[in-house]
Amino acid sequence: MYFYFFLCILIVVYVLLLLVYVLLLLVYVLVFLVYIFLLLVYVFLLLVYVFLLLVYVFLLLVYVFLLLVYALLLLVYAFLLLVYVFILLSTYSYCSATLTEVFPCFFLSCKANARV
DSSP, X not given: OHHHHHHHHXXXXXXXXXXXXXXXXXXXXXXXXXXXXXXXXXXXXXXXXXXXXXXXXXXXXXXXXXXXXXXXXXXXXHHHHHHHHHHHHHHSSOSOOXXXXXXXXXXXXXXXXXXX
């Protein structure tokens, strides 16, 4: 009789251990799913980082292009300013001179031509 009693206890313990094993298996599956989710989040963040890096490189190229355009505009502005000065000096020098003679003629006030 005691033998059957111990056998029943062993069966109950075995079933309880089996339930614990199933519970641990479910916990393991849940942890695995969380791990997969976190891995997907990590991959998504990595892709976002790569995208932002590409945007940064693009904006850097745009900045360099705009810097070159700005330098070109400054050169054009300096050239136009020089042309304006040459035209201004040739207009108010009161002598017939070419652009290469503008500065000497302007500073000498055309005294050489005035004596003739």
